[in-house]
Amino acid sequence: xxxxxxxxxxxxxYGFINGEDGKSYFxxxxxxxxxxxxxxxxxxxxxxNENEKGLNALSxxxxxxxxxxxxxxxxxxxxxxxxxKEYGTDYAAAYFKYERTIVDNATxxxxxxxxIFNGEGISIYKQEGTSSGSGSxxxxxxxxxxxxxxxxxxxxxxxxxxxxxxxxxxxxxxxxNRYEITDxxxxxRHILDELDKAxx
Numbered sequence: 001x002x003x004x005x006x007x008x009x010x011x012x013x014y015g016f017i018n019g020e021d022g023k024s025y026f027x028x029x030x031x032x033x034x035x036x037x038x039x040x041x042x043x044x045x046x047x048x049n050e051n052e053k054g055l056n057a058l059s060x061x062x063x064x065x066x067x068x069x070x071x072x073x074x075x076x077x078x079x080x081x082x083x084x085k086e087y088g089t090d091y092a093a094a095y096f097k098y099e100r101t102i103v104d105n106a107t108x109x110x111x112x113x114x115x116i117f118n119g120e121g122i123s124i125y126k127q128e129g130t131s132s133g134s135g136s137x138x139x140x141x142x143x144x145x146x147x148x149x150x151x152x153x154x155x156x157x158x159x160x161x162x163x164x165x166x167x168x169x170x171x172x173x174x175x176x177n178r179y180e181i182t183d184x185x186x187x188x189r190h191i192l193d194e195l196d197k198a199x200x
Contacts, residue, residue, distance in 0.1 A: 001048050002063065008038050017057050019048060025057040034062040035197040036070040036081070070198055074166060074191055075184055079156065081198055086157045089188060091150040092167070154188040166191065 001019050005027070008015035013029035015038070025048060032038065043063035049056050062070065070081040153167045169185040 002043065002045055003057070005038060005040055005042050005044060008040055010038070017044060017046060017060075019046075019057075021048075023048075023055055025055045026053070027057045027060055031056075031058050032060045034060070035194050036062065037073055037078075039071065072195060072198060074154075074156075075186060077164065079158070083158045083160065084156055084195075084199075085159045087155065087192075087195055089152060089154050089192065091152055092165075093150060152188060154186065154191055 001021065003017040003019040003025065006016050006018045006024070008027075015027050017025045017027050019025055025046070027046070029038075031046075044057075044060050045063055046057040046060040049058045072079045072081055072084070151167050151169060151171060153165045156164045156166075158164075166186040166188060167183065168188045169183065170187075
């Protein structure tokens, strides 16, 4: 049977469908077979069922007419599926910036990480080190190629000519390198799977 979602409580995982027979059916997230975001007034196909609690919907699938209007949510961004022209994954370098400090003419200079920048030149690092003492000389330097890490990211191009990149910083080990990443990290494998399923 076909019907439209009349109410959906995303934080609770349930809602209601108005079936083509004019009756209201309870819907639960566990019965939704299609990937993507559920929203009010979307068209769905479902198997009507009745139990001791009343009418409910089973095997809920998004109607094919809704496929191209489906919304994919990535962090704070929402993409209408039909607006996505291309997408894929790639890698960008993470550049590490150091402050090399020579304190009181010490033979062993103290080296402190003062910045990490992703492939777009955006700082993604919160400093957790110590400051240098009096009589010190500080020299800023960039990491060499051996210390540069590759950050995977998901890219999306829209038909409107917009280009987005979503970085996955899980490859940067916080405990080993003693830094805190301030930029939002995305599970790009999960997002890619969701896009592939929605586009198929």
